[in-house]
Amino acid sequence: MRISTGIEGLNELVDGGFLAERVYLVSGPPGSGKTTFGMQFLTHGAALGEVGLYATLLESPQNIIDDMSNYTMNLSILMKMQKLFFLNLGPKMDYGFADELYDFLTPRHEVVRTTAEGAPPSPAVVFKEIEKYVSEHNVKRLVIDSVSAIRFTTSDPSLEEKEINRLIRNLKGLGCTTILLSEMIDPNSYTTEQFASHGLIFLHNFLNKKTMTRALQIVKIRGVKHDCNMRGIQFHEGGIKVVDYLD
Ligand SMILES: Nc1ncnc2c1ncn2[C@@H]1O[C@H](COP(=O)(O)OP(=O)(O)OP(=O)(O)O)[C@@H](O)[C@H]1O
Ligand SMILES: [Mg+2]
Numbered sequence: 001m002r003i004s005t006g007i008e009g010l011n012e013l014v015d016g017g018f019l020a021e022r023v024y025l026v027s028g029p030p031g032s033g034k035t036t037f038g039m040q041f042l043t044h045g046a047a048l049g050e051v052g053l054y055a056t057l058l059e060s061p062q063n064i065i066d067d068m069s070n071y072t073m074n075l076s077i078l079m080k081m082q083k084l085f086f087l088n089l090g091p092k093m094d095y096g097f098a099d100e101l102y103d104f105l106t107p108r109h110e111v112v113r114t115t116a117e118g119a120p121p122s123p124a125v126v127f128k129e130i131e132k133y134v135s136e137h138n139v140k141r142l143v144i145d146s147v148s149a150i151r152f153t154t155s156d157p158s159l160e161e162k163e164i165n166r167l168i169r170n171l172k173g174l175g176c177t178t179i180l181l182s183e184m185i186d187p188n189s190y191t192t193e194q195f196a197s198h199g200l201i202f203l204h205n206f207l208n209k210k211t212m213t214r215a216l217q218i219v220k221i222r223g224v225k226h227d228c229n230m231r232g233i234q235f236h237e238g239g240i241k242v243v244d245y246l247d
Pocket of ligand 1: 032037237
């Protein structure tokens, strides 16, 4: 089954829409439109009666709501109608006792934070929380912002790959269509989650002769004949729209 993406001009490039109940990764640098893309996908579905869940690991739900309310996506109405929900999965922001202890005990160069209250959540914690919410509210569209903020094992790359694949397999089993947002750190190398997802879309944001150019590129969608070219995108009052040219 195909579902409409909600991004103006995108359905035509993906043979009519996203395949339902699959996991898509939308990857881009800061400010490239990841949150906007995810929220457009959810609010479009919510307006059609499909319940949407925005799980946030970095920003607080209130910050996301404030920023996205500048678009004409009817966020507050859809929330009141219980068609759009937010789930806060971020680490606790206030400094607790464990943080003080952690700073005291751990040398600066050790990256993995396991004990501090502010540590990012593990894939298992993220999945369990989402799974509960999805079944309680019959969620059909899910956005996770962002997969880069989940604490995968850092010491063993092969274990990290397994954990990412496991999370994606489990998300596929939830029965909703999922968009994972991720930070694009290096546009010249692919990450494990980019390989593991069923679909991959890049959002680009780059300087072209002193002019900021924004673009979207569909890298892969398994089982679908899709457009592969770099397409221009514009931000407007409704969010992002795909245009045929690059500014
Ligand atoms: N109402 C609006 N109208 C037009 N453009 C907007 C509007 N609101 C935001 N923008 C543009 O969208 C950009 C941010 O988009 P968004 O928050 O979706 O990006 P992001 O990739 O999620 O960023 P981050 O990496 O910080 O999470 C802003 O920098 C701004 O250029
Ligand atoms: Mg964002």
